[in-house]
Amino acid sequence: MSTPVETVAATASNPPHAAHEAAFAGLDIEQLRKYVQVTRHKLSAGQYLYHAGQPFMALYFVNSGCLKTVELADDGRDQVTGFRMRGDFLGVESIGLKHHACSAVALESGEVWELPYPAMLAACRDMPELQARLTAALAEEIRNDHAWMLAIGTLNAEQRVASFLLDVARRYARMGYSARHFILRMRRTDMANFLALKHETVSRVMSRLDELRLIEVERREVRVLDDAGLRQLAGVRAC
Amino acid sequence: MSTPVETVAATASNPPHAAHEAAFAGLDIEQLRKYVQVTRHKLSAGQYLYHAGQPFMALYFVNSGCLKTVELADDGRDQVTGFRMRGDFLGVESIGLKHHACSAVALESGEVWELPYPAMLAACRDMPELQARLTAALAEEIRNDHAWMLAIGTLNAEQRVASFLLDVARRYARMGYSARHFILRMRRTDMANFLALKHETVSRVMSRLDELRLIEVERREVRVLDDAGLRQLAGVRAC
DNA sequence: CGCTTTCCGTTACGCACTGTTACAAACCGT
């Protein structure tokens, strides 16, 4: 598996797959438009797409940029539950609820497509493949969460960070970017929170992975030097 | 909020809600039978309902008993991702896959209903409320996982155990059992694994909660002495 | 544009909490 064109994802404003806009995660976006009023939203870094507690009205589809979803407790504790990029759905976790269960925040400028949920439900009746795609997205989200539960429950700090970097690399590769050289879109604090660590620990570990010559780090810029070594450390056999 | 009939769930073979069998999680089970061939399966403690890697053929609905779902890595690491009881779905995490993503193991004797997935899909076309119920189950699973992440990521051992006990109590209450006095269905090891702790730590913490007179523990039997205190410790404002 | 302020990432150090190891007791099924 080699990526045909490997460009460093340095700017969010220049996605390599802009020509794919007509393909909506394997669905015919034009057909979908007959049922669903799709609204585009430009987002800038730090901007909330939706807040926890706000009425749940629509799902969102990430066209470009990167967002984090944050679960928050009533006593102030918060937990980053995931990072969403081009091709990911947002808001599925709130299906069946009146109000959003978590918040979604843009980490950089980007664009999302708003898909009003009632219209989506209606469209599902006439487009069985949309129904299947939505259900699959939900199930995949569950599997993703379980994979991270496994990681957080069984791996130490180094292994968690290594796994995270490999996951980011894999996702960039899938989008056509380089899996060897990329820019992290989130702060150390967000990474740490997601991995159930402290940001100092993440910093320490990243520096250590650099010392070990598995990666090269300079702030948010990461270069993978020893992919196999990184996988071995992460406790992964294959990918 | 007081539960009308509070019985200690001492035996799995005598569920208090046996009369509810016709109500399928809010759906008409008789109508469902027109579309789906429902097969009953008796399970005994330790028995696998399905193994990770086995072909995914059906969803399951827990009628009685308690099961755990276990995610396992190819290198032997494993993670308990949840405990399912009466009224819960099993197998939803494998929707969209050819093979099961995790294993399901009975913790005690009980009964589950097998719902062949292809038939369920077909039934969804004619029963919108079934579709809604299934989607809601998926979304709820995601929210459950996120709640777990929040707990593991932000709480210490004592708070995690307290939260777990409160969650168990809440679920028993919903089923009509006592929330003040119950029998845990899982071993310390399973609890610990689920909470990303070691079983010795769980033991220590349970003993400490007993010392603090928040609960009374004797092996798997738990009596909640100070519900408010337990909630305060867990860092929960309300429930 | 240059200045200030704030935010972010890194590193050091001591320590608390949890993991580790070991062993004993209680429990369970046969």
Add this chain to the structure above:
DNA sequence: ACGGTTTGTAACAGTGCGTAACGGAAAGCG
């Protein structure tokens, strides 16, 4: 009654946390 499993307790060790301090980048402001 017996052997294996599960649970409880204790002593010790180590990972990751808390605090703090610093440098540099980014952002805000005049």
